[in-house]
Amino acid sequence: MRAALSKAEIETEVSSRFGDAFKLHEKAPAELLSSGIPQIDSFTGRGMPRGAITEIFGAASSGRTSFMLSALAHATAHEEVCALVDTSNAFDPGSATNAEINLERLLWIRCTNNLEHAFKATDLLLQGGGFGLVILDLGDLPAKDARRIISSWWYRFRRTLESTSTVLVVIAEESCAKSCAALALEMKQQAGRWSADSEALKVSESITNTGLPAWGSRRSSERDTRIYSFGRPANPRMNLSPLPQANLLRGLHFRVECQRPLHLTRRNEDVLVKAAR
Amino acid sequence: MRVPQNPLDSIRWFSLIFGHAVILVPNLGKVMFASIYCQQPQAELSVTPAAGPTSRSLQEFAYGFSPLVEEVSPDTVVLDVEGCTLRFGSHYELANQIAKQAKFKEPGGLGCKVNVALAANPDAAIHAAKFCRGLTFTAPGEELTCLGALPLKDLQCSLVGIEEKRAAEILETLRLWGVRTFKEFAELPIAGVSQRLGQEGVKLQTLASGKTIRHLKLPQPTPVFENSIELDYPIAELEPLSFILARLLNQICASLNAYALATNVIQVKMKLEQGASHELSLNLPYPMRDHKVFLKLLLLDTEMHPPPSAVVGVAINCEPVKPRLLQTGLFIPLAPEPEKLELMLARLAKLVGPENIGSPELLDTHRPDAFRVNRFVIEQSKKKKRRAGRMPALPAVSTQHSALGTQHSVLGFRMFRPPLRAIVQAEKGCPREISAWDKNRSVYGKVVCVAGPWRTSGDWWRPDFWARDEWDVGVESTSKVGLSQQFLYRIYRELRKGDWFVEGVYD
Numbered sequence: 001m002r003a004a005l006s007k008a009e010i011e012t013e014v015s016s017r018f019g020d021a022f023k024l025h026e027k028a029p030a031e032l033l034s035s036g037i038p039q040i041d042s043f044t045g046r047g048m049p050r051g052a053i054t055e056i057f058g059a060a061s062s063g064r065t066s067f068m069l070s071a072l073a074h075a076t077a078h079e080e081v082c083a084l085v086d087t088s089n090a091f092d093p094g095s096a097t098n099a100e101i102n103l104e105r106l107l108w109i110r111c112t113n114n115l116e117h118a119f120k121a122t123d124l125l126l127q128g129g130g131f132g133l134v135i136l137d138l139g140d141l142p143a144k145d146a147r148r149i150i151s152s153w154w155y156r157f158r159r160t161l162e163s164t165s166t167v168l169v170v171i172a173e174e175s176c177a178k179s180c181a182a183l184a185l186e187m188k189q190q191a192g193r194w195s196a197d198s199e200a201l202k203v204s205e206s207i208t209n210t211g212l213p214a215w216g217s218r219r220s221s222e223r224d225t226r227i228y229s230f231g232r233p234a235n236p237r238m239n240l241s242p243l244p245q246a247n248l249l250r251g252l253h254f255r256v257e258c259q260r261p262l263h264l265t266r267r268n269e270d271v272l273v274k275a276a277r
Numbered sequence: 278m279r280v281p282q283n284p285l286d287s288i289r290w291f292s293l294i295f296g297h298a299v300i301l302v303p304n305l306g307k308v309m310f311a312s313i314y315c316q317q318p319q320a321e322l323s324v325t326p327a328a329g330p331t332s333r334s335l336q337e338f339a340y341g342f343s344p345l346v347e348e349v350s351p352d353t354v355v356l357d358v359e360g361c362t363l364r365f366g367s368h369y370e371l372a373n374q375i376a377k378q379a380k381f382k383e384p385g386g387l388g389c390k391v392n393v394a395l396a397a398n399p400d401a402a403i404h405a406a407k408f409c410r411g412l413t414f415t416a417p418g419e420e421l422t423c424l425g426a427l428p429l430k431d432l433q434c435s436l437v438g439i440e441e442k443r444a445a446e447i448l449e450t451l452r453l454w455g456v457r458t459f460k461e462f463a464e465l466p467i468a469g470v471s472q473r474l475g476q477e478g479v480k481l482q483t484l485a486s487g488k489t490i491r492h493l494k495l496p497q498p499t500p501v502f503e504n505s506i507e508l509d510y511p512i513a514e515l516e517p518l519s520f521i522l523a524r525l526l527n528q529i530c531a532s533l534n535a536y537a538l539a540t541n542v543i544q545v546k547m548k549l550e551q552g553a554s555h556e557l558s559l560n561l562p563y564p565m566r567d568h569k570v571f572l573k574l575l576l577l578d579t580e581m582h583p584p585p586s587a588v589v590g591v592a593i594n595c596e597p598v599k600p601r602l603l604q605t606g607l608f609i610p611l612a613p614e615p616e617k618l619e620l621m622l623a624r625l626a627k628l629v630g631p632e633n634i635g636s637p638e639l640l641d642t643h644r645p646d647a648f649r650v651n652r653f654v655i656e657q658s659k660k661k662k663r664r665a666g667r668m669p670a671l672p673a674v675s676t677q678h679s680a681l682g683t684q685h686s687v688l689g690f691r692m693f694r695p696p697l698r699a700i701v702q703a704e705k706g707c708p709r710e711i712s713a714w715d716k717n718r719s720v721y722g723k724v725v726c727v728a729g730p731w732r733t734s735g736d737w738w739r740p741d742f743w744a745r746d747e748w749d750v751g752v753e754s755t756s757k758v759g760l761s762q763q764f765l766y767r768i769y770r771e772l773r774k775g776d777w778f779v780e781g782v783y784d
Binding site: 036037048060061062064065066067068069071078079080081088089091092093094095096097098099101104105106107108109110111112113117120121125128129130131132139140142165169187190251252254263271 | 414504511609610611612613614616617618620621624625628629633634635636637638639646648650653655687688689690691692693717762763764765781782783784
């Protein structure tokens with residue numbers, strides 16, 4: 001502590017003579033690729049750095065896949081050729097279509113839970129070159145397995161990417177690439193957004209006392225007594241289950257924290273993504 | 278100009294010869310073309326028994342005088358007779374010989390009268406042969422003397438590649454102007470013709486003047502790109518086989534290169550011991566002719582589909598197509614090179630299996646998770662290219678995107694394939710607690726929020742029909758260290774058996 005204080009004192013004294021010599025400088029990337037989410041771009045320097053690794057990590061339901069779809073939609077809309085290395089075969093083409101991804105410009109590689117295949121496929125894609133965005137999806141990989149990934153893979157990817165304009169996005173539950181990533185974002189779930197908040201709801205008196213707790217920002221007085229009906233009404237002839245359309249999931253609110261690079265002034269941002277069925 | 282007493286006196290020769298190309302330049306050298314036209318109608322010729330001359334026989338007859346023959350129509354051919362004077366003495370004697378020999382019956386002649394015309398360019402020779410009886414010599418620069426009196430309706434517009442409809446329009450316009458003959462058309466000022474009739478008019482005027490410059494369209498034999506080899510001893514390993522394939526592919530690619538062609542289909546037929554055969558087929562999305570790429574692709578394919586026994590013979594053939602022409606631009610984003618991409622896709626297919634690689638496509642059905650994987654091909658975007666000034670790809674960071682609904686970001690969904698069978702405790706049909714697991718993942722906890730059900734069903738006429746109630750649930754789980762987390766899942770109850778499944782997680 002004492003040493004740190006004296007270092008700070010020295011820096012304060014000499015900073016007037018040497019300018020910002022003690023300021024931490026990092027090499028700014030030449031080109032950036034937008035993530036498609038303006039809130040994130042606003043504090044990451046307008047996108048993900050090309051020729052480098054970007055790491056997105058967080059627990060399930062934290063918005064990682066939403067980020068991935070958004071980045072893919074933006075890249076394919078700008079005629080970039082993209083590739084997705086899907087380790088656990090979790091990619092949903094329906095969600096991708098809702099996100100307006102041009103699927104014709106997306107190469108989807110399913111590795112059926114084979115981690116070695118996923119890394120070899122990524123290596124082949126990066127060595128081949130020409131892709132604007134390559135996504136390595138390790139989202140369903142348990143954290144203990146992610147920790148076993150040898151670091152030489154990441155160094156190899158970083159070295160391969162250096163001379164290209166490809167963005168490699170790694171999606172995982174925990175941080176894997178560590179210092180090899182030029183940009184690391186941690187995603188955290190804030191809250192779900194349900195259509196029950198809408199004012200255009202109709203009260204369905206026939207269905208009460210379900211005892212379902214609310215989630216999000218519904219008023220506490222309505223919490224346990226009413227379930228809202230929204231959108232298309234249930235067809236009475238069909239004899240559906242006792243609940244008609246209850247409160248629908250409209251979106252997800254999540255928080256993005258920038259873990260790397262360290263020089264960014266703003267460290268986090270709240271983002272809302274909407275659900276589409 | 279009809280045949281003079283001494284026709285050779287009136288002929289001025291001109292041509293420039295650079296290597297193999299002959300460039301016609303007036304008054305600089307000599308090039309002469311002869312056209313033969315059968316006076317007897319083709320219908321009469323074809324019904325003549327046994328010796329009935331057909332278009333083929335007219336062409337064969339012409340080959341007796343020159344190796345360079347263009348078939349214009351079934352009853353007309355054009356010959357390049359340059360150098361024929363060495364054999365026949367003079368062009369006059371050559372024309373005489375053609376006319377005389379044509380009168381003879383089979384096998385040496387055609388058995389009919391022919392018109393023969395010699396001119397400095399093929400089109401003038403054709404017009405002269407078709408519309409001037411007997412022998413006609415047209416001196417260079419004096420084509421109009423011979424052809425000028427011909428009516429415009431005799432102009433062979435197809436010789437300069439003008440569509441029949443457009444040519445008829447132009448000729449009708451000329452008729453309305455009072456232009457009736459070749460000469461009258463040729464004397465019109467070229468600038469005025471260009472302004473009023475466009476480039477088609479200029480081409481027709483050049484044709485009427487007898488001043489077109491072109492080479493003969495010689496019939497080319499259809500090249501066959503195939504190669505085969507019979508081995509002295511059987512080959513059972515890939516490495517020695519690769520040398521054989523490389524040799525064959527080298528020769529085929531050299532042939533393709535010579536004809537300025539490429540291929541997108543390569544078929545390999547391997548003759549095996551005991552008389553069996555093994556076939557491989559390489560279908561490429563883009564035409565290529567790089568033998569190294571072909572060799573690597575074939576080796577990868579052979580590794581994935583090895584022959585059942587040793588190989589004693591290999592035959593390769595390919596379908597020639599025109600090479601791909603691509604206009605690149607500074608503002609077009611980078612894309613993988615086609616050859617590299619094909620090689621990479623083949624390697625990836627070998628790694629993860631060909632069914633696990635490609636471009637996804639949603640099927641036209643409401644069945645959940647219905648998609649197919651197509652072959653990945655990079656197509657040129659059909660969108661109009663943006664102007665350079667508007668090209669910046671990055672959207673401006675502004676507040677207009679901050680509100681929900683103005684941005685394209687949508688909630689992502691991660692599928693569990695196959696769906697996770699779940700044990701669900703329900704109250705009045707509504708899920709309250711869920712528990713599901715397999716070797717890779719587990720889902721358990723109390724349902725804290727729920728949305729649904731969405732009842733969907735379809736394909737009731739098929740044995741694999743589907744009917745289910747979908748729910749979106751928020752599940753609260755407690756981790757080992759005591760932290761409480763909430764996850765959003767999509768679960769469904771299959772209505773046929775009443776089983777519950779977790780389809781995936783919202784992420």
